[in-house]
Amino acid sequence: MIKVVFVEDNMVFHKGLKLVLQNSKEIDLVGMYSTAESLINDFEFVAPDVVVMDIDLPGMNGIEAISLLKKNHKATKFLVLTVHENENLIQALKSGADGYLVKKNSFDSIEEEIITLSKGGFPITPDILDELKNYFQNNGSKDTKNNPVFDLLTEKERHVLELVSEGFLNKEIANKINLSIDSVKKITQHIYEKLEVRNRSEAVNKYLSHKG
Numbered sequence: 001m002i003k004v005v006f007v008e009d010n011m012v013f014h015k016g017l018k019l020v021l022q023n024s025k026e027i028d029l030v031g032m033y034s035t036a037e038s039l040i041n042d043f044e045f046v047a048p049d050v051v052v053m054d055i056d057l058p059g060m061n062g063i064e065a066i067s068l069l070k071k072n073h074k075a076t077k078f079l080v081l082t083v084h085e086n087e088n089l090i091q092a093l094k095s096g097a098d099g100y101l102v103k104k105n106s107f108d109s110i111e112e113e114i115i116t117l118s119k120g121g122f123p124i125t126p127d128i129l130d131e132l133k134n135y136f137q138n139n140g141s142k143d144t145k146n147n148p149v150f151d152l153l154t155e156k157e158r159h160v161l162e163l164v165s166e167g168f169l170n171k172e173i174a175n176k177i178n179l180s181i182d183s184v185k186k187i188t189q190h191i192y193e194k195l196e197v198r199n200r201s202e203a204v205n206k207y208l209s210h211k212g
Contacts, residue, residue, distance in 0.1 A: 050078075
């Protein structure tokens, strides 16, 4: 089962998340917190696979908490769940977030999104994905545009990276390009090594910056 904790100070949403996740057959809800500091204090004990993190919290905000925890817990996935549609998107991804969902569009699908994230997917609200692409098209840094490192990617690697950026899972990519899942995993690992990134969110971030 997927060990999940969430940090949410809105008690209405807190209770809703608890109900949804406790009834899941694939998720083990091992912690519920209303502040980032309380999660940080318990982190080694609960050792979650996925953290669902609100941004607006009393004390330390969610972005600061993700940045702090990601340094020493790189295997843990962090899923931002917020009311903000795009205000903190780029900061959240730069801090190490592995997905970004807007509350009003995601409550009914949160279980599915967590499972997707645990399998290597990149959960992101569709409208936010458009905002992310627009950001890099309009504001991408000159250092990442025309980055020669992308010239090291093969045509197949570029195709896989494009599909990754669109949110497809390894299994879906394998079906689309007629390869085994193991082959797709090897290709994505080669992509990470060439781009000098650690995970999907960093690869997508760098790719969209270059593409813009």
